[in-house]
Amino acid sequence: MSGDRRCIVPKCGHTRFTNRELKFYAFPKDPDLKLKWMENLKMKKCLNKLNFVCSIHFEDKMKCESRLKKKAVPTLHLGYNGPVAHEFIEHFIPKRKCCVQSCRRRNLYKNRILFKFTDNEKEIYAWAKACKLPLPLPSKKLYICERHFEEAFFSKVRLFPGAFPKLYLSDEDEEDVEKSDNESNASDTEQSEEDSYAPDLQINPPEEQIRKLNAEIECLRKDILLLENNAIYPQAESSAEALIFARMIVGDEKLDYTDKEKDLAKKLRCNISAIAYRFMNRDIGCRLPQFKTKELMKFKFN
Structure with a gap:
């Protein structure tokens, strides 16, 4: 072969x-x-x-x-x-970077510790606002380095509960972003926080919509190609054998041949040369079964 x-x-x-x-x-x-x-x-x-x-x-x-x-x-x-x-x-494989745009260590790949950005729904808005990131987040895989956390809230391998990014977040002027002490207790504060984050949610709505539409277009394009490759349009005068032959040569390669398809293919093979049959199968791409010589001889003399 x-x-x-x-x-x-x-x-x-x-x-x-x-x-x-x-x-x-x-x-x-x-x-x-x-x-x-x-x-x-x-x-x-x-x-x-x-x-x-x-x-x-x-x-x-x-x-x-x-x-x-x-x-x-x-x-x-x-x-x-x-x-x-x-x-x-x-x-x-993209190298991990700190998601804080103004971070001095953003483009360094040694002597730093990176933590995964929180995926806690109750914390994600506060983290994004502190790090000046748009919502929804630009990626599901975001990282933030240790210099934005107080030392008491992290080790070399993980963040501790209650960790919140508040250091070196504003153009490297060492301005801290303080987390409100009453954020999780006062309902009126929670409402004001939600209101303040609401406009952020609309920062990049077109990108998300474009991404979804492109995905739908890709699926439709595949469906169209599949239909073009497999659709058969029989004419009124088409014989039953013609339809069987058409379905056979363009059918799914994973499916087994039916008895009618095998008989029709044997009849075709007995009436053309081995070279012509091989040309149809390999070069043209017709989906035709292969037969042993004994099998063809038995069919031919029956």
């Missing part, structure tokens, strides 16, 4: 047999990444499991010694002019 590998990119035609120095990569199993490959190659359907893309279509920065890097997509020599739908974004 390895000798039969052929690059599926239009106008490429490289095969493993004629280009031993090239590497041939199978389509990724991850559905989202697979969709990006298809869109860059302008494919409406991933024909079968034997589709490969050769190494000349990937930038050097996407390649490891024996495989592609995570999130790699084909971007070179794709047979058309113009930009590709998806560029390679190298996967990396």
